[in-house]
Structures are given as C-alpha cells and as structure tokens.
Amino acid sequence: MKPDEQPPEDDPGGLRAPFVPSEAWIEAFDAQCTDRTLKALRRYAASWARLVGGDTGNDYGEELVQTVLTDTLRGVIRWDPDVEELEPHLIAIVRLRARRDRRNAARYEHVYIDAFDPDDSGFVDLEAALTAGVGGPEQTDPLMDRKVAELRALVSTDPHAQRFLDAVRQGAITKPQIMRLAALTDLEFRSARRRLARLFVQLTPGRILSTEEG
Amino acid sequence: MKRNGKRPSNETDSLHPLETLLAHVSEESVDPVDDARADVWACGVRAKLDTQLAALRRQLNPARPTPRRAARISDELIALDREELLARLAVLRKIPEVQIAHLELSGLTTDDLRQLVAEIEATERTQA
Numbered sequence: 001m002k003p004d005e006q007p008p009e010d011d012p013g014g015l016r017a018p019f020v021p022s023e024a025w026i027e028a029f030d031a032q033c034t035d036r037t038l039k040a041l042r043r044y045a046a047s048w049a050r051l052v053g054g055d056t057g058n059d060y061g062e063e064l065v066q067t068v069l070t071d072t073l074r075g076v077i078r079w080d081p082d083v084e085e086l087e088p089h090l091i092a093i094v095r096l097r098a099r100r101d102r103r104n105a106a107r108y109e110h111v112y113i114d115a116f117d118p119d120d121s122g123f124v125d126l127e128a129a130l131t132a133g134v135g136g137p138e139q140t141d142p143l144m145d146r147k148v149a150e151l152r153a154l155v156s157t158d159p160h161a162q163r164f165l166d167a168v169r170q171g172a173i174t175k176p177q178i179m180r181l182a183a184l185t186d187l188e189f190r191s192a193r194r195r196l197a198r199l200f201v202q203l204t205p206g207r208i209l210s211t212e213e214g
Numbered sequence: 215m216k217r218n219g220k221r222p223s224n225e226t227d228s229l230h231p232l233e234t235l236l237a238h239v240s241e242e243s244v245d246p247v248d249d250a251r252a253d254v255w256a257c258g259v260r261a262k263l264d265t266q267l268a269a270l271r272r273q274l275n276p277a278r279p280t281p282r283r284a285a286r287i288s289d290e291l292i293a294l295d296r297e298e299l300l301a302r303l304a305v306l307r308k309i310p311e312v313q314i315a316h317l318e319l320s321g322l323t324t325d326d327l328r329q330l331v332a333e334i335e336a337t338e339r340t341q342a
Contacts, residue, residue: 020274022274030263030267035256042255044236047240051232058251065259095233148232151235193238196235197244200236201244
C-alpha cells in the first residue's frame with residue numbers, strides 16, 4: 001500500500017502533500033492498534049449496525065472498522081498521536097461514518113447499506129468535521145429517542161440499569177459522570193452496563209424503527 | 215485524553231444518549247460465539263496491518279542496494295606481476311564486449327590491475 005496512491009477525499013486535485021507518516025507515527029499506530037482495540041472497535045461498529053439497517057451485523061462492523069483503519073494508514077483520515085490516542089480517534093470516525101450510513105439508510109430505505117461507498121466518508125478532517133457539525137450531532141433524533149425509551153421500558157425492574165440509562169439521558173457521557181449522576185458503585189455500574197448490553201442485543205435487529213413502523 | 219493543549223476530536227462531538235449508551239454497552243462481550251469470531255477476525259486484521267506498516271517503514275527507510283562483492287582474485291592472478299597483468303588485460307581488451315573505463319592504466323597500482331582483471335574475467339564468466 002502506498003499512502004499517496006490516491007489523493008485524499010477532500011483533495012481531488014491532489015494538491016495536498018501526500019501523507020508520509022513519520023517513524024514515531026508508525027510506531028504509535030503499531031503499539032496502540034492492539035487486538036483489544038480492534039475487538040472493541042468491532043463490537044462498537046457491530047452495535048451501530050443494529051441502528052444502521054438490514055442484516056448487516058458483523059459484516060458491516062468488520063468492513064467499517066477495516067475501512068477506517070486503512071483510511072487512517074493512508075492519511076485519508078488524519079490522526080495526530082500527539083493529540084489523541086488511537087482508539088478514541090477510531091471510535092469517533094466509526095461513529096461519524098455509521099451516522100452517515102444510518103441517515104443514508106433512512107433516506108434510501110430500499111437500498112442495501114452495502115451499496116453506499118465505504119470510502120465516501122465526506123469526513124476527512126475529523127476535527128473540522130466535528131467543529132462544523134458535519135455528520136452529527138444526533139441529540140434530537142426522534143427515532144433514536146424512541147429506541148432509548150424502549151430500553152427504558154425493558155429495564156423497568158432493574159433500578160441500577162434504570163438509573164444508568166437515566167443518567168445517560170440527562171447528559172452523562174463518561175463512566176465517572178454516569179456513576180456520579182446515577183449514584184452507582186463500580187460493581188453496580190458494570191452490572192447495569194452488562195444488563196443493558198444484553199438488552200441492546202435483544203432489541204429488534206436492523207434499522208431503527210421508522211415512523212411508519214411506530 | 216488531552217495532550218499538548220489540543221482538544222481531541224471525541225471531546226468536540228455531541229452525542230445522542232443512545233450513542234453514549236452504545237459506546238458503553240460495546241465494552242461488554244455478551245456472546246461467546248461472537249467473541250471467538252472476533253478473535254479470528256482481529257488476528258487477520260492485525261496481520262494485514264503488519265504488512266501495511268512494514269510497507270510504510272520501507273517507504274521511510276528504503277533498503278540500500280546490497281554492495282557488490284568484489285570478484286575473488288585467484289591464486290593464478292596473485293602470482294602474476296604487473297607486466298603479466300597488463301599483457302592479460304591487453305588480451306581481454308580485444309574482446310568486443312569488454313570496455314575499460316580506465317584510460318591511464320599507468321595510474322593503477324598492481325593490486326588495482328589484479329582486481330580489474332579479476333572483475334573482467336568474472337563478468338565474462340557470468341555472461342558466458
């Protein structure tokens with residue numbers, strides 16, 4: 001693979017200098033891209049597949065992760081190891097692309113998600129994309145709101161999972177924030193997370209329910 | 215994680231609660247069968263990455279051409295003195311394929327001449 005085989009997506013004329021990673025960059029990628037990171041990314045992307053649509057499941061998740069890794073190595077997506085660890089960077093890209101796929105799937109209901117070009121991310125500079133609000137946020141998505149409500153109903157008999165979910169709905173993002181807002185111990189947090197993970201898998205696979213379905 | 219005073223990308227993003235939840239539940243492995251498949255998959259991806267990283271490293275440090283080993287000087291050539299070496303070189307120069315860049319052979323030491331003859335003869339043997 002040559003990093004300069006093709007110009008980056010936002011540079012069709014090839015005006016941007018080809019990406020030639022430094023020795024330090026390569027070493028950082030090599031060290032941080034562990035099996036554990038890969039499997040975490042795969043699980044994350046596979047979870048997104050449940051929101052994206054069709055019976056894409058693991059295939060979608062695996063392909064998405066592979067594409068994000070390759071694009072990072074090619075410099076199509078810029079990663080600065082001095083600014084950020086690799087895993088959160090990759091997670092953010094997976095999220096952006098999965099959001100795009102979910103929106104495309106909702107817009108073109110009868111088109112298989114595989115028909116969308118995985119390289120056509122539209123999000124090359126992650127920082128710029130996020131700052132400009134491209135690809136997100138999803139804070140007011142009614143369909144996703146309803147999915148959260150479905151989960152909330154499913155955990156009605158589990159006070160820890162319920163408080164976990166409520167904390168997230170109130171804006172808690174990190175584990176410490178959720179633990180603090182939900183008043184959960186570490187053990188309770190992990191137990192609630194596990195319960196929610198099982199329920200999430202049990203949720204109707206495939207695209208998040210459309211308005212017609214609800 | 216914030217480094218060098220810069221804000222990492224994931225801190226600038228706004229998340230729907232379901233996205234936040236999704237990030238947390240993804241940390242849990244709930245399907246042993248899928249875990250086994252994930253192991254195999256990760257192994258394959260890592261192998262591909264190793265190949266790609268090796269290519270990037272080669273790009274940074276292109277392999278230097280292996281220095282050509284000097285032709286071995288035979289005992290026969292070692293036994294020849296300067297005049298005999300010049301005579302042998304004169305014979306070799308009559309071969310059409312042989313071109314000698316050194317116009318002033320007088321500037322070469324006897325050892326240089328010996329090496330020159332050895333190189334030409336080794337090349338001749340290779341091409342024969």
